[in-house]
Amino acid sequence: MRFLLTNDDGVDSPGLMALAQAISELGDVAVVAPEKEWSGGGHSITIHKPLRIREREAPGERIRVWQCSGSPADCVVIGVFDLLPEPPILVISGINLGPNLGEDLTYSGTVSAAMEAYICDLPAFSISIASFHGPRWEVAAEVAQRLAKLLIGFPKRLLLNVNVPNCSLSELRGVALTRLGRRRYRERLTKGNDPFGRPYYWIAGEPEVEENGEGSDSQALEHGFVSITPFFLDLTDYTMLARLDPLRKELAQILLPS
Numbered sequence: 281m282r283f284l285l286t287n288d289d290g291v292d293s294p295g296l297m298a299l300a301q302a303i304s305e306l307g308d309v310a311v312v313a314p315e316k317e318w319s320g321g322g323h324s325i326t327i328h329k330p331l332r333i334r335e336r337e338a339p340g341e342r343i344r345v346w347q348c349s350g351s352p353a354d355c356v357v358i359g360v361f362d363l364l365p366e367p368p369i370l371v372i373s374g375i376n377l378g379p380n381l382g383e384d385l386t387y388s389g390t391v392s393a394a395m396e397a398y399i400c401d402l403p404a405f406s407i408s409i410a411s412f413h414g415p416r417w418e419v420a421a422e423v424a425q426r427l428a429k430l431l432i433g434f435p436k437r438l439l440l441n442v443n444v445p446n447c448s449l450s451e452l453r454g455v456a457l458t459r460l461g462r463r464r465y466r467e468r469l470t471k472g473n474d475p476f477g478r479p480y481y482w483i484a485g486e487p488e489v490e491e492n493g494e495g496s497d498s499q500a501l502e503h504g505f506v507s508i509t510p511f512f513l514d515l516t517d518y519t520m521l522a523r524l525d526p527l528r529k530e531l532a533q534i535l536l537p538s
């Protein structure tokens with residue numbers, strides 16, 4: 281049995297290597313990861329230029345590592361359709377440096393790689409550690425290993441987003457099944473002038489939790505729980521679909537010549 285691993289922090293991320301080592305205790309591991317960082321790269325795929333891969337030295341016997349010039353989603357495609365001799369039993373993306381909560385899922389290359397696996401009909405989860413400073417990789421790697429063990433043989437339409445509090449294993453309060461909360465960024469745009477006097481913009485801001493109510497991913501993390509959110513790619517707003525229903529007739533006629 282074989283696992284496919286990727287991330288968006290790049291092939292040299294210690295989080296990815298900690299994950300590879302932990303998962304290799306369960307089976308063979310193929311790592312296909314971007315050669316550079318893709319954090320914030322979302323579900324990008326490369327369609328206008330060729331991609332290159334290069335095999336790297338592996339940190340363990342049951343591990344093979346390839347770096348790829350493309351995005352995390354590209355890595356999944358290349359792993360699944362070429363590098364692996366058979367479909368992986370599970371695709372894991374991470375361990376990401378920093379949490380991926382609420383709206384982050386739309387920006388995250390880590391989560392998007394898991395989405396790509398889901399599109400390829402493979403069970404997948406993304407995993408992130410909830411701190412940018414002093415990440416306890418070994419704790420998130422242990423969580424990933426235990427979760428992977430549990431998920432072996434699970435139905436293939438499975439897509440989970442996992443966040444692990446940055447504490448020791450014994451300090452974890454448990455595991456919570458959660459829904460996505462809301463998280464936005466404030467002061468997200470900085471404008472300045474470069475040395476040539478031309479304006480530049482820099483997008484970066486502090487995340488602000490807008491909604492961390494009962495059952496949300498943010499709340500679980502705040503309370504010291506590993507957060508597991510099952511999700512899918514149906515972005516339909518069913519409430520709005522129902523609210524717009526009375527306009528169905530008018531909408532149908534909106535483009536017809538009167």
Ligand code: MN
Nearest residue numbers: 288289319376
């Ligand atoms: Mn990242």
